[in-house]
Amino acid sequence: xxxxxxxxxxxxxxxxxxxxxxxxxxxxxxxxxxxxxxxxxxxxxxxxxxxxxxxxxxxxxxxxxxxxxxxxxxxxxxxxxxxxxxxxxxxxxxxxxxxxxxxxxxxxxx
Amino acid sequence: xxxxxxxxxxxxxxxxxxxxxxxxxxxxxxxxxxxxxxxxxxxxxxxxxxxxxxxxxxxxxxxxxxxxxxxxxxxxxxxxxxxxxxxxxxxxxxxxxxxxxxxxxxxxxxxxxxxxxxx
Numbered sequence: 660x661x662x663x664x665x666x667x668x669x670x671x672x673x674x675x676x677x678x679x680x681x682x683x684x685x686x687x688x689x690x691x692x693x694x695x696x697x698x699x700x701x702x703x704x705x706x707x708x709x710x711x712x713x714x715x716x717x718x719x720x721x722x723x724x725x726x727x728x729x730x731x732x733x734x735x736x737x738x739x740x741x742x743x744x745x746x747x748x749x750x751x752x753x754x755x756x757x758x759x760x761x762x763x764x765x766x767x768x769x
Numbered sequence: 770x771x772x773x774x775x776x777x778x779x780x781x782x783x784x785x786x787x788x789x790x791x792x793x794x795x796x797x798x799x800x801x802x803x804x805x806x807x808x809x810x811x812x813x814x815x816x817x818x819x820x821x822x823x824x825x826x827x828x829x830x831x832x833x834x835x836x837x838x839x840x841x842x843x844x845x846x847x848x849x850x851x852x853x854x855x856x857x858x859x860x861x862x863x864x865x866x867x868x869x870x871x872x873x874x875x876x877x878x879x880x881x882x883x884x885x886x887x888x
Contacts, residue, residue, distance in 0.1 A: 661813055694874040696814070703864055703878040704806075704814060715876060747814050751873045756828045758804075758872060763813040 662687065663748050663761035670767040676736045679764045681748030682729065687759050689729040691751040695722075698745040698763075707746070708733065735766075743768045771795040771877040773865045778882030785855050785886070791848040791865030791879055798846040802827070802868030804875060805839060805850045807861035807884075817863070818850065819872040827872070833859075855886045 664682040671677040683689065695708040706715050708724045711731075721736045731750075735742055748761040777789040789805070804819035818839040820827035829837060838851040848865055862883050866875035 692873065696875075703880055704875075705878070706869075706874060706876045709869060709874040709876070749814075749874065755830075757819065757830060758816045758874070760814040760816065 661762035662759035665761035686754040693731040773879035775882040789850040
């Protein structure tokens with residue numbers, strides 16, 4: 660059972676805007692920044708968003724993140740077929756003294 | 770460019786031991802926290818352990834505390850994970866990852882090495 664809670668699946672059509680939620684607690688999301696990872700099928704995870712809403716070089720601005728209290732969400736605008744992947748939220752947890760992850764959301768582009 | 774290459778995975782019996790290695794290149798290894806993160810088959814990501822200096826200053830997940838030991842070799846720019854008393858639930862792909870802003874996030878990942886614990 661993951662510390663952060665995400666919906667197991669999400670789906671959308673090309674061009675659509677879609678959001679994926681992530682819920683935590685005061686010891687993780689509530690007190691620290693949120694990060695998101697994208698894992699394409701059969702590959703290692705890749706950092707998608709860090710420090711709430713910073714994108715590493717090469718990540719398109721179609722991806723953005725927002726945070727409120729102990730929850731966060733990843734927004735993907737202009738959905739594309741290559742966005743089909745598993746998405747994980749993560750945050751530092753002050754009680755565990757380590758990073759915690761969500762269970763992952765499998766995104767399907769219809 | 771940053772490269773992380775894991776090795777050492779394989780099949781081991783319950784109660785056995787295995788040592789994973791991660792060869793790092795393309796960056797100043799001693800400047801970064803490094804971590805092991807695992808993914809059981811069909812499951813999500815789980816932080817295992819991280820270290821932020823040759824002297825430690827890291828932590829281990831409760832699920833592996835007392836059984837796994839993370840270490841780093843500054844001279845060889847490599848990260849290791851000594852895994853003892855292995856259990857079936859330790860079966861996973863183990864990723865080596867470079868920390869950003871300490872170990873708050875991980876900006877580069879290796880390709881992973883599969884550890885299977887089975888009799």
